[in-house]
Structure formats: structure tokens, C-alpha cells
Amino acid sequence: MNIGITGGAGFIGAALATRLHASGHTVSVIDAFTDYYASDLKRERAAELARLGVTISEADVHTALNDWCSSGQFDALFHLAALPGVPGSLREPHRYIKEDIDMTVTVLEAAKRHQIQQVFFASSSSVYGEQTGALSEQQATGQVVSPYAAAKYSAETFCNAYQNLYGLQITTFRFFTVYGPSGRPDMALYRFIEQALRGQDLVVYGDPVRDFTYIDDITRGMEQALQARATGTFNLGANQPESVRKIAEMLGTRYGVAVTYTDRREGDVSMTWSNTEAARQAFGYMPAVTLTEGLERMITWHLGRV
Numbered sequence: 001m002n003i004g005i006t007g008g009a010g011f012i013g014a015a016l017a018t019r020l021h022a023s024g025h026t027v028s029v030i031d032a033f034t035d036y037y038a039s040d041l042k043r044e045r046a047a048e049l050a051r052l053g054v055t056i057s058e059a060d061v062h063t064a065l066n067d068w069c070s071s072g073q074f075d076a077l078f079h080l081a082a083l084p085g086v087p088g089s090l091r092e093p094h095r096y097i098k099e100d101i102d103m104t105v106t107v108l109e110a111a112k113r114h115q116i117q118q119v120f121f122a123s124s125s126s127v128y129g130e131q132t133g134a135l136s137e138q139q140a141t142g143q144v145v146s147p148y149a150a151a152k153y154s155a156e157t158f159c160n161a162y163q164n165l166y167g168l169q170i171t172t173f174r175f176f177t178v179y180g181p182s183g184r185p186d187m188a189l190y191r192f193i194e195q196a197l198r199g200q201d202l203v204v205y206g207d208p209v210r211d212f213t214y215i216d217d218i219t220r221g222m223e224q225a226l227q228a229r230a231t232g233t234f235n236l237g238a239n240q241p242e243s244v245r246k247i248a249e250m251l252g253t254r255y256g257v258a259v260t261y262t263d264r265r266e267g268d269v270s271m272t273w274s275n276t277e278a279a280r281q282a283f284g285y286m287p288a289v290t291l292t293e294g295l296e297r298m299i300t301w302h303l304g305r306v
């Protein structure tokens with residue numbers, strides 16, 4: 001298949017492009033190398049993709065999407081480009097409307113115009129707001145606690161509208177705290193490992209519990225959904241919530257650094273925990289990598305860079 005990925009130089013996008021290319025698909029990515037975090041890491045991922053034979057377009061989805069879709073003739077489009085992160089969304093909510101809602105509508109319009117058979121949208125566990133227990137898809141009701149989550153929830157509803165109005169085949173994935181090699185520098189595990197390896201103290205905000213999901217489980221799930229042509233909304237998580245404090249303490253002990261605790265950040269939920277039964281039934285999704293194993297793989301990647 002001809003597959004397009006927006007945000008393909010990002011953490012999840014680059015890993016997905018690598019997997020789909022290895023499976024024999026023709027993969028093209030578009031990425032603007034935005035400055036949400038150091039663009040060096042994105043350029044590194046893009047260089048590796050180019051080496052494999054993935055086509056990279058350095059361009060902004062807001063302005064270049066139609067030309068990119070015309071040249072790509074895509075059978076499926078994965079929309080991963082976004083402005084991620086909860087804290088930034090409290091400071092600049094309007095930017096999140098542009099990058100997470102408006103950009104998604106631009107993608108949906110392009111999918112309609114270019115008659116792209118399948119569209120996959122990257123949403124987030126944050127749409128569940130402050131709830132406890134293993135959450136299944138129908139438990140997202142719009143009671144969110146950050147502008148980032150509000151933007152993702154709103155973008156999901158645009159996906160529903162385009163599916164209902166124009167018959168687009170749309171799959172929404174709700175990712176649960178994705179981690180792994182070449183991850184996102186703003187996320188807790190990336191930060192902890194970098195700080196621990198440099199002998200710096202680890203700082204934990206509040207006492208969160210997260211359903212950390214290894215990157216390979218996420219990209220395998222996305223490929224399975226593509227193969228099964230599954231439509232609808234699906235959690236992609238690990239079903240194994242873990243205390244962030246506990247992970248920090250483990251790393252602190254291992255590398256001989258202190259762990260300090262500070263207030264919970266506004267907009268953060270206390271717990272995420274996925275029920276992935278819908279994804280299992282629809283396309284056979286089964287998370288396989290334990291946190292212990294995934295962390296070791298991640299540490300190995302970081303050790304290769306310090």
C-alpha cells in the first residue's frame with residue numbers, strides 16, 4: 001500500500017514508518033521539524049528513515065498537505081502531527097486549537113478530496129479526564145481537565161462527523177503514555193533516564209500512575225488495525241498501570257541519584273489505565289513488552305548517546 005504519515009519524524013511516527021516500510025509498504029512522511037523539542041532528534045530519525053528508503057517531505061501540514069497528498073496517491077493516511085503535552089496547553093490554549101483541532105480538520109478535508117480509503121488519527125488517553133480503573137472507550141465523555149485533552153477530544157468528534165457525513169473510514173487510536181528508544185524528551189521516563197545517567201536528581205510531580213506502553217506494542221497495534229481495516233475508536237495501552245514515583249525510585253537507587261517530590265502539575269490526571277479489549281477483538285491487539293523489559297531497551301538506547 002501507499003501510506004502517508006504526518007509527523008513522521010516524531011517519536012511514534014518514525015517508529016511506525018520504520019515498521020510499515022519493513023512490512024513492504026511504500027511509506028512517505030511529512031514533518032515540519034517543529035521546535036516543541038530539539039529538532040536534532042527529529043532530523044536524526046528522518047535521516048535514518050531516508051536511509052531505509054522512506055520518502056521525507058519537510059513541510060507544514062497546514063499549507064502543504066494537498067500537494068503532498070496529490071503526489072503520494074495514498075491508500076491510507078496516519079495523522080500523527082500535533083502539538084503534544086499537557087503543560088504547554090495551559091499556557092497557550094489557542095495554539096493547541098490550531099495544531100490539534102484545526103490541523104486534524106485539514107487532514108480530514110484532504111482525505112475527502114483525495115479519496116483516501118483509510119485515515120488513522122492519533123488521540124490520547126487524556127480524553128478520559130480524571131477517572132479510576134481500567135477505562136474502556138465509551139467512558140470518554142468530554143469531562144477533560146486540560147486544553148490538550150479538550151483539543152484531542154474535539155478532534156475525535158470531527159473525525160466522527162467526517163465519517164458520518166462523507167463515509168470516510170476512520171480509526172482513532174487513544175495512546176497511553178508511550179515510551180521507548182528515541183522517545184520524546186519532555187516525557188517523564190526520557191527525562192529520568194537522561195538525568196540519572198548524568199548523576200542529576202530526579203523530580204517527580206505529584207504521585208501519578210501511568211499505563212506506560214512500549215513503542216513496539218503501539219506500532220504493532222497500528223499495523224494490525226491497518227491490516228484488519230478496523231474502524232472506530234480504540235485504546236492502545238499496556239493494561240499495567242505503574243507508579244511514576246516507583247520507577248523514579250528504582251532508577252534513583254540504580255544510578256545513585258536522589259528523587260525529589262513536588263506538586264502535581266495542573267492539568268495532569270492522577271491515573272491512566274487502559275482496557276484494550278476492543279482493540280483485541282477488532283484486530284488482535286495484545287501488548288507484549290513488560291515495563292521492565294521496555295525500560296532496559298530504553299536505557300540501552302540512552303547509554304549509547306551519553
Ligand code: NAD
Binds near residue numbers: 060079081
Ligand atoms: P512528537 O512530537 O514526537 O511527533 C509529532 C511530530 O509532528 C513532530 O515531529 C513535529 O515536528 C510534527 N509536527 C507538528 N506540527 C506539524 C505541522 N504543522 N506540520 C508538519 N509536522 C508537524 O510526538 P509523538 O509522541 O510522536 O506523538 C505523536 C502523536 O501521538 C501526537 O498526535 C500526540 O498528541 C499523540 N500522542 C502521543 C502520546 C505519547 O505518549 N507519545 C500519547 C498520546 C497521544
